[in-house]
Amino acid sequence: MHLSSCENTLFREKNPNHTFNQVIAHIDNSEWKPDALIVTGDISNDGTKITYDRAYKKIKELRLPALCIPGNHDDRKNLIKHLPSEFSDTLLVIKNFILIGLDSTVKSSSEGLLSSDELEKMQYILQENTSKNVIICLHHQPVIIDSDWIDKIGLKNKNDFFKIIKEYDHIRGIFFGHIHQNYFINHNNIRMYGTPSTCRQFMPKEKNFKMDTRPPAYRRIELFEDGTIKSEVVWLDDK
Ligand SMILES: [Fe+2]
Numbered sequence: 738m739h740l741s742s743c744e745n746t747l748f749r750e751k752n753p754n755h756t757f758n759q760v761i762a763h764i765d766n767s768e769w770k771p772d773a774l775i776v777t778g779d780i781s782n783d784g785t786k787i788t789y790d791r792a793y794k795k796i797k798e799l800r801l802p803a804l805c806i807p808g809n810h811d812d813r814k815n816l817i818k819h820l821p822s823e824f825s826d827t828l829l830v831i832k833n834f835i836l837i838g839l840d841s842t843v844k845s846s847s848e849g850l851l852s853s854d855e856l857e858k859m860q861y862i863l864q865e866n867t868s869k870n871v872i873i874c875l876h877h878q879p880v881i882i883d884s885d886w887i888d889k890i891g892l893k894n895k896n897d898f899f900k901i902i903k904e905y906d907h908i909r910g911i912f913f914g915h916i917h918q919n920y921f922i923n924h925n926n927i928r929m930y931g932t933p934s935t936c937r938q939f940m941p942k943e944k945n946f947k948m949d950t951r952p953p954a955y956r957r958i959e960l961f962e963d964g965t966i967k968s969e970v971v972w973l974d975d976k
Pocket residue numbers: 779808809810876914915916
C-alpha cells in the first residue's frame with residue numbers, strides 16, 4: 738500500500754492512495770465474496786497515524802475482519818494502536834483455519850528478522866491448534882526468490898523459522914508481502930505465496946532493483962475444509 742500522510746504523495750511515480758482505493762473498490766464490486774482480508778505489511782510509507790486511520794477506514798468499507806501485519810516501512814506501534822477492534826495483527830480464525838500474523842520488522846532496517854518472542858508466539862499457537870489448518874503471514878519473504886537485491890533484505894533467520902515449521906504437519910500456507918511481485922513455491926507441501934503490491938511492482942529475477950510496469954494487484958485465496966489452498970492474483974487494469 739505504501740500510503741503517505743499527504744494523499745497526493747507518490748510512491749515511485751504512482752499515487753498509492755488512488756491505487757489502494759481502486760483495489761478495495763475492485764474487491765467490493767466483485768462477485769467473489771471473501772470472509773476476511775490479509776494485509777501483509779507496508780500499509781504506511783511514513784508510519785503516521787493519519788495513514789493508518791485512512792487505510793483502516795477504507796478497509797472497513799468491506800465489512801470484513803482483517804489481519805494487518807507490519808512491514809519495514811510501517812511504524813509498528815501506530816499500526817497496532819489504531820487497529821479497529823475487529824482487526825488483528827496476530828490472529829484470525831476462519832472456520833477450521835487459523836491465520837497467524839508475525840512481525841518480521843527490524844527498527845530502521847529494510848531487512849527482516851523474527852525475534853525470539855515472535856518465534857515463541859508462533860510455536861505456541863501451532864502447539865495449541867493442532868486440530869486446525871494453519872496459515873502463517875509475515876512481511877519479509879522467508880525464501881530466496883532469485884533477485885539479489887531483494888534477497889539481501891528478506892528474512893534473515895530463515896533457518897530458525899523453518900526449524901519450527903518442520904516440527905508441524907498442519908501448516909498449509911505461508912503468505913508474505915515485501916517483494917511486490919507474484920511468487921509461488923510448494924515447499925514440503927506448504928504452499929508459499931508472495932503477492933504483488935496494490936501500487937507499483939518490482940521486476941522478478943533481476944539482480945539489481947528494477948521496476949515492473951505491471952498494474953496494481955491483490956490475491957484471492959480459497960481455503961478448503963481439508964486444508965487445501967487455491968489462490969490466484971487479480972491484476973487491475975489501471976489505465
Ligand atoms: Fe517491504
